Amino acid sequence: MVTRAVTKSRTHTLAALLALASAVSLAACGGSSGVTTGANNSTSASASPAVITVGDAPMSSVLSALVTISGIGATSASGTVQLLTQPRTIELTQLGGIQAPIELDSLPQGTYSSLSITVSAAQITYIDPTTQKVVQATATIPAGSATASITLTNPLVVNSAAATDVRFDFDLQKSLDLTNGVVTFTPTVSAAVAHVDTEDDADRQLHVTGTVTAVDTTKNTITVTSSDTGLSVILNVTSATEFGDTLTLATLQTGALIHTVDQVNADGSITALEVSSTDNGQSEDDGGRVDGGLVTAVTTDSNHNLTAFTMVVRDSLHEDSVGQSLTVDVNSSTLFKDTLIAQNAGLATFDQTQIFPGQGVWVAATKVSSGTVLATEIRPAAVNPFGLTNAAVQTASGGGYVLSLLLDANSNFAQFAGLTSLTVDTNASTVFDGQTLTSTTVASLAVGTPLVARGFLSLSGSTDTLFCQHLHELGPNE
Secondary structure (H helix, E strand, O other), X not given: OEOOOOOOOOXXXXXXXXXXXXXXXXXXXXXXXXXXXXXXXXXOOOEEEEEEEXXXXXXXXXXXXXXXXXXXXXXXXXXXXXXXXXOEEEEOHHHEOOEEEEEEEEEXXXXXXXXXXXEEEEEEEEEOOOOOOEEEEEOEOOOOOOEEEEEEEEEEEEOOOOOEEEEEEEEHHHHEEOHHHOOEEOOOEEEEEEEHHHOOOOOOEEEEEEEEEEEEOOOOEEEEEEOOOOOEEEEXXXXXXXXXXOXXXXXXXXXXXXXXXXXXXXXXXXXXXXXEEOOOOOOXXXXXXXXXXXEEEEEEOOOOOEEEEEEEEEEEOOHHHXXXXXXXXXXXXXXXXXXXXXXXXXXXXXXXXXXXXXOEEEEEEEEXXXXXXXEEEEEEOOEOOEEEEOOOOEXXXXXXXXXXXXXXXXXXXXXXHOOOEEEEEOOOOOEEEOOOOOOXXXXXXXXXXXXXXXXXXXXXXXXXXXXXXXXXXXXXXX
């Protein structure tokens, strides 16, 4: 068994998870509240609603980690409560510094001393350390090591109906062994638990990406099914909600893939702050497809015009594409567009010159053949490089901060783009969290601080800049 003690909880995550719990309950019950959908279905005074999430401390050479979680348990003196209603498959590498919900359930009253999580399968796409080529392999899970058990340093006492957050963080660096041509996955996991009513109100921002399953212009809501967890979330739309391009609530179609930045309200509902779509809100039900991932190689013509690129898919409307390499053809009709979320992070322009190895993209396309598509629209996608600060933090002339991040020599960026360092720009919209990192302490970050910088890459001349959406300080158990 792999055991990692709980060292702390993340306050910003808890509010986001309560909001997701509320949204899923509303979606399941046609707008009524107070009902959960899990195996331990109860929201009476004898139980606490529980939201279970998964995150990841990234591993530099791994491009995709598609992991199937088949069991989650919480143990008290009365026995073990099972918190997973069905196996859930989730792509971990997108989650550096953030969490994704995988289940909504409830915990009976009691004192819980330990948690467990079981992995039944793992599909890994990585850079082979010898050939430097992209390889996909089914991982071997050693017998007797599929379940990670975590003893809680501070037992969780459930004695009210207040919502509970149960959070698991995978450490891919310690979980995976890629040596000798055999991929072995031994889940190394830490956990944190907390009561939602202890939540700090300061950080209530969350992000939901998924397929639109319903639009209600009377109630002003969007129902989104998360791409990687399968949970349905209801987003409230207000006059303050920003829509990208010419998109509106009225023009948003079911079947569209959207990316949103959201705000958790005091009652646990969610309000959409920013809504962007890769294909301007159009449905992908009629033969279209949308894929997000990392660019691994590009092809240009004699005039240096982009004609094609390959990418490893991390998120897709087609679930069987995740972890696969995809060839994307580009022609004169292909549109290159920025997104509202990327613009708010500071990315001013996005065109064909911004397609390079290591870049993150969302592609709306039509199928050409097996493994090849023709792009109709390409937009920037967030990436999450991690490394150590290697210089004092600078104050930017227009506000915000500029950091220099020293990257692992074996990272995706070093391998594909030849990068060993990266300039990270923050602004007023950047979210800071993890350890003691805040918008006021970032200015005094010590050299050598480990960070995950989630944001949008831009190449201008020989300068690579990441316009940072979310800066997370890694802790000792991440």
